[in-house]
Amino acid sequence: MDFNQTRTTAGPFSTSDTAMLEALVPGFGFISRFLYSYLNFDITAYFQLMIALTVFGATFRYIFFVIWERFSEFFVSTAEIRLDDEIFSYLMYWVSRQQQMRRTNRFVAGVKANGYISDEDSDDEDGDEMEDETNWDGAPAADNTFDTYWAKVVSRDKYKALQFTPAEGSHYFWYKNRPMMLTRSNQEGGTRYVLNNERLYLSCLGRDPSILKSLLWEAQQAYVERDGNMTVIYRGGRYSGGGSYYWIRCMARVPRPLSTVILDQSQKDEFVDDIKEYLHPRTRRWYSNRGIPYRRGYLLHGPPGTGKTSLCFAAAGLLGLKLYLLDLNSSSLDEESLSSLFADLPRRCIVLLEDVDSAGIAKTRGANQAADVPDDSPADAGADAKVLPEEPKKGGVTLSGLLNVIDGVAATEGRILVMTTNHADKLDPALLRPGRVDMTVTFGYTSEADIKEMFISIYVTMEGDLARNQILSAISNGLPPRIAVKVPAEITDGRVGTNGKVNGTVAAAPKHEKDELQARLQSLRASISGLADEFAAVVPAGTFTAAEIQGYLLNHKEAPKAAIEGAAEWVQTSLEKKRAREEKEQVS
Numbered sequence: 001m002d003f004n005q006t007r008t009t010a011g012p013f014s015t016s017d018t019a020m021l022e023a024l025v026p027g028f029g030f031i032s033r034f035l036y037s038y039l040n041f042d043i044t045a046y047f048q049l050m051i052a053l054t055v056f057g058a059t060f061r062y063i064f065f066v067i068w069e070r071f072s073e074f075f076v077s078t079a080e081i082r083l084d085d086e087i088f089s090y091l092m093y094w095v096s097r098q099q100q101m102r103r104t105n106r107f108v109a110g111v112k113a114n115g116y117i118s119d120e121d122s123d124d125e126d127g128d129e130m131e132d133e134t135n136w137d138g139a140p141a142a143d144n145t146f147d148t149y150w151a152k153v154v155s156r157d158k159y160k161a162l163q164f165t166p167a168e169g170s171h172y173f174w175y176k177n178r179p180m181m182l183t184r185s186n187q188e189g190g191t192r193y194v195l196n197n198e199r200l201y202l203s204c205l206g207r208d209p210s211i212l213k214s215l216l217w218e219a220q221q222a223y224v225e226r227d228g229n230m231t232v233i234y235r236g237g238r239y240s241g242g243g244s245y246y247w248i249r250c251m252a253r254v255p256r257p258l259s260t261v262i263l264d265q266s267q268k269d270e271f272v273d274d275i276k277e278y279l280h281p282r283t284r285r286w287y288s289n290r291g292i293p294y295r296r297g298y299l300l301h302g303p304p305g306t307g308k309t310s311l312c313f314a315a316a317g318l319l320g321l322k323l324y325l326l327d328l329n330s331s332s333l334d335e336e337s338l339s340s341l342f343a344d345l346p347r348r349c350i351v352l353l354e355d356v357d358s359a360g361i362a363k364t365r366g367a368n369q370a371a372d373v374p375d376d377s378p379a380d381a382g383a384d385a386k387v388l389p390e391e392p393k394k395g396g397v398t399l400s401g402l403l404n405v406i407d408g409v410a411a412t413e414g415r416i417l418v419m420t421t422n423h424a425d426k427l428d429p430a431l432l433r434p435g436r437v438d439m440t441v442t443f444g445y446t447s448e449a450d451i452k453e454m455f456i457s458i459y460v461t462m463e464g465d466l467a468r469n470q471i472l473s474a475i476s477n478g479l480p481p482r483i484a485v486k487v488p489a490e491i492t493d494g495r496v497g498t499n500g501k502v503n504g505t506v507a508a509a510p511k512h513e514k515d516e517l518q519a520r521l522q523s524l525r526a527s528i529s530g531l532a533d534e535f536a537a538v539v540p541a542g543t544f545t546a547a548e549i550q551g552y553l554l555n556h557k558e559a560p561k562a563a564i565e566g567a568a569e570w571v572q573t574s575l576e577k578k579r580a581r582e583e584k585e586q587v588s
């Protein structure tokens with residue numbers, strides 16, 4: 001090509017050359033004219049060299065990838081981690097806490113509520129609570145008003161916690177002196193914004209994958225240890241954007257002591273002992289030796305607000321079991337999702353199905369569907385045959401679908417199923433037959449003893465009622481921590497520590513102080529017990545639920561005497577409201 005001829009018209013190129021090069025490299029014509037005019041540099045003299053370099057580069061890149069693929073196949077170990085598995089959260093949690101990964105310049109930023117590391121989790125709530133207490137109790141006296149404290153809390157709560165995780169692509173870091181690579185990718189089929197298809201690949205050099213496993217174990221340990229002895233709660237739901245149902249971790253809560261659930265002691269003991277007996281290893285063997293499916297089901301029934309959910313939550317905390325909540329009312333929950341959720345349950349856990357009567361499955365199994373449900377014993381056939389004809393269901397789950405997941409042939413073993421209802425009489429007998437419901441706990445309105453117990457439980461000073469930094473500030477002021485404990489017990493109106501172990505510091509006091517404090521606690525306990533008798537004399541037994549009484553007492557949580565004084569009026573107003581509601585219900 002004779003470039004000299006064309007230089008006079010369009011710089012160093014012919015028009016057709018320029019057009020071709022421009023098409024290949026946008027802006028090429030302008031750059032070459034610029035270089036030629038101002039620097040007298042003829043870029044086309046290097047044209048062939050440039051083509052050669054480009055071809056060489058592309059070839060090199062291709063060869064590099066082929067070699068890398070072969071190399072990876074033989075010399076790199078890789079673990080694949082999928083979003084729908086809990087290990088994804090373990091790894092993300094671990095990674096987001098690594099200094100090296102925090103320095104990455106490509107990351108996904110999100111606020112806590114949207115992240116899958118701690119979705120709606122109480123992750124930082126402990127820290128927040130501690131900060132709240134510090135703001136409140138630890139501030140200098142002039143500053144220690146509710147308004148100052150609240151202004152700080154409100155301004156802090158405006159800022160959601162930011163969460164950073166490595167972005168799509170590969171990231172390199174060192175672990176136990178070994179180079180590691182973490183690749184985050186979206187698989188085909190998902191979209192960038194729907195995270196359902198996200199995968200993580202964790203790779204290390206060498207054919208031995210033990211370092212990967214050890215990292216994953218460490219990640220799991222870090223994630224699980226964060227929960228301590230909290231009760232972890234999962235709910236059946238879908239990640240944003242729809243798709244399949246998963247058990248999504250929603251929070252970890254401080255366990256509720258069983259003693260705070262007011263219910264006949266023998267009923268509580270029977271319930272908890274039955275679960276313990278079921279969880280015992282010899283029971284599993286006993287079941288399998290006899291060919292009986294290893295499952296246990298409970299029905300908790302009674303009016304709303306009588307403690308059904310509370311008992312279930314307390315039992316989960318006591319036994320260190322995870323709690324899986326499922327809303328059968330959800331219209332998007334179909335039978336396939338229900339069975340995949342049940343199939344994903346761990347071996348030991350409590351599944352809580354609340355208000356099963358209102359889930360649109362009450363008495364809805366048609367006779368034609370009865371054959372779908374394999375029964376464990378012929379005796380059940382009678383009960384099942386009594387079912388009423390099918391009615392149109394509200395949600396996506398039918399009774400037959402539910403029965404299948406509870407104890408069909410493919411049903412999982414080992415889990416504890418707890419169903420709660422306000423209307424046991426509305427439930428299909430098939431759902432209640434032994435094998436599906438093995439024990440029923442009945443909740444009712446509060447007895448006289450329950451009312452007294454509720455009153456005492458509200459007004460005792462529980463362990464943990466006192467702010468941590470009350471004790472810390474006492475220590476920093478040179479006072480022994482027990483001084484900080486004595487003050488609230490003395491100043492409160494009839495409030496008293498449970499069994500003299502307020503914050504566990506009484507035992508550490510010198511003997512004379514300990515005796516004095518014990519005596520004071522005894523007398524306060526006697527006085528609160530006397531007040532509880534007075535309260536129970538005004539509030540009629542068998543009329544109110546525990547939730548109603550709790551609601552009333554919470555309005556007077558620092559003033560037991562005021563609660564007693566206002567009780568008669570509250571009882572009268574509440575009964576009138578109840579009567580009016582009942583009359584309205586009868587009319588409609």
Ligand SMILES: Nc1ncnc2c1ncn2[C@@H]1O[C@H](COP(=O)(O)OP(=O)(O)OP(=O)(O)O)[C@@H](O)[C@H]1O
Nearest residue numbers: 260261262263303304305306307308309310546547
């Ligand atoms: N027996 C009880 N002992 C202690 N607290 C109770 C009891 N019953 C109710 N409460 C209190 O009332 C509130 C509601 O209780 P809970 O959710 O356990 O009732 P529920 O019977 O499951 O109600 P629902 O049928 O409406 O779901 C909670 O704050 C709980 O602390």
